[in-house]
Amino acid sequence: MVQIKKLFETNNQSNHHQIVGGDFELTSIPSNISDSYKLQKFGSVGTWTSSGRASLAILLQDLVKRGIEQIVLPSYLCSSILLPIRKIGLKYSFYNVDRNLESVIEPQDKSAILLIHYFGWFNKLAIELRKRSSSESFYLIEDLTHAFLSDWYTWTSSSEFVFMSLRKFGPVPIGGWCSYTYDDLPISKEIESLAWKSIAARLIRAQYVVEPSNWTDFDVEKFYLNLLHQVEVFLDQNPTVCKLPKIAYDLIMGLNxxxxxxxxxxxxxxxxxxxxxxxxxxxxxxxxxxxxxxxxxxxxxxxxxxxxxxxxxxxxxxxxxxxxxxxxxxxxxxxxxxxxxxxxxxxxxxxxxxxxxxxxxxxxxx
Known part of the structure; x- marks a missing residue:
């Protein structure tokens, strides 16, 4: 592993970017991460895995064992959510999300309801559904991908099934988390290789965006975009339930x-x-x-x-x-x-x- 003296640059100084947006670049790889950087909000329970899709798959596998026969999804969602559902073979239907991101839903017996906290804001429908799920025969699953850095730990203190992807808020190569503790997750060499491929692409992008003279080198841009595309395709096709590689975990813990x-x-x-x-x-x-x-x-x-x-x-x-x-x-x-x-x-x-x-x-x- 590359040894460095500092973690990622995440300070408030202006970077004078002329390229704004796009995939997160990576300027260095942290090593010897201190325990003080650990994300306290995750506590001692839950499971780190390769992606949000894999984290959802873990929850669904547990709920199938508990007797659910279908999952009801919001009509406003990322299509990748369907991948682990189809992989497991679970029936699914949709409930309406209106122009204000609000919904009304009547839970069905032996079902799971997926709720998304859109763009980081708390979805108020969770209050009613949490209360009802404690006494009725359905389960509530909360997608916190957009709310990873919001105060979801307080929001979901009474929630049993939550999951998220960690790649939307920083240069995280791969990574997901769910509230279900899955012991002895297998280690995947393919997933570890995938993490390094994502890291390589982000390091290349960092060199590309910093200097405007690089922007005409379309071969470089095409190269790192192709690497990132390969990562996405693999994760789409393989919502694999496996352990998060150490390098990805260290990157997550190394960010402020x-x-x-x-x-x-x-x-x-x-x-x-x-x-x-x-x-x-x-x-x-x-x-x-x-x-x-x-x-x-x-x-x-x-x-x-x-x-x-x-x-x-x-x-x-x-x-x-x-x-x-x-x-x-x-x-x-x-x-x-x-x-x-x-x-x-x-x-x-x-x-x-x-x-x-x-x-x-x-x-x-x-």
Whole structure:
């Protein structure tokens, strides 16, 4: 392992990025991680695994043993959630998510309900469903991928089944976690190789983005993007229940998550102040216990705006391209969210100056 004297740079200094957004780059590999960096909120229970999909698979396997016959999913979701469900062979259906990310659902016997805490904010439907699941014959599963750095430990103190991916908030090569303790997870050489492939891609990207003269070297960009694509394809096709490799665990523990969360909140608030009256923001308030995934806006010409921003080196993810089974006939409001939402980057790599640039470019391209 490469020996270094410092962990990742996650401070508040401006990096003067001209490329904003995209996959997280990695500037160095931590070693000899101190126990003081461990994520206390995970406590002594739960299981670290290769991905959020694998973590969900662990929960589902346990619930099948408890007698569930189907899972009910939100109509606004990432299609990758379906992969472990289909792999296990579990029946599934959907409940409606409206334009305000709100839902009404009537639980069914011998079922599991999946609830997503969207973009880092607490999904208030959890309050009712937690209470009912304690006395009725269904189980509640909470997806905390977007709320990884929010105060979910308080939110879910009475929740039995929670899971998340850890790759949305930092340069984590692979990694997921669930609240179920799975003893003696197997070690996978393939997954360890995959972790190193992701690390290599992120190290290459770090060198690529730092110098504008590199941006015309499309072979380099194509190379690291291809490596990351290979990682995603493998995880999609193999929601493997195996132990998280040590290198990935060390990377997770080596990041200053508190500082990352503070910078994300600061950036969201700055960007909100700059453009709230110019755009249609999906969410307009930031509670003290929320660390946001991004600043989400709605735009009828979303795809055109996304392309225009990309041409100016601002890369924005879309949440989400829905599974084909979800369409305008059955879930029109969820489809509208899928077609109109654009997530502006506000992560820890960026500063006030970067938020000002994003605000200026977005306003000029609307």
């Amino acid at each position: 998550w508190h500082q990352i969360g503070m910078q994300r909140r600061s950036n969201w608030l700055d960007l909100h102040t700059m453009i709230n009256d110019k755009v249609d923001a999906l969410i307009t308030e930031l509670p003290e216990d929320v660390v946001p995934l991004g600043y989400v806006i709605k735009c009828k010409n979303r795809d055109k705006l996304k392309d225009r921003l990309a041409k100016r080196h601002i890369f924005c993810p879309v949440h989400w391209q829905l599974p084909n089974i979800i369409n305008e006939d059955n879930f029109p409001e969820s489809v509208a969210l899928s077609q109109q939402c654009l997530t502006l980057p506000i992560d820890q790599r960026y500063s006030f100056d970067d938020m000002a640039r994003i605000a200026e470019v977005v306003q000029s391209e609307l």
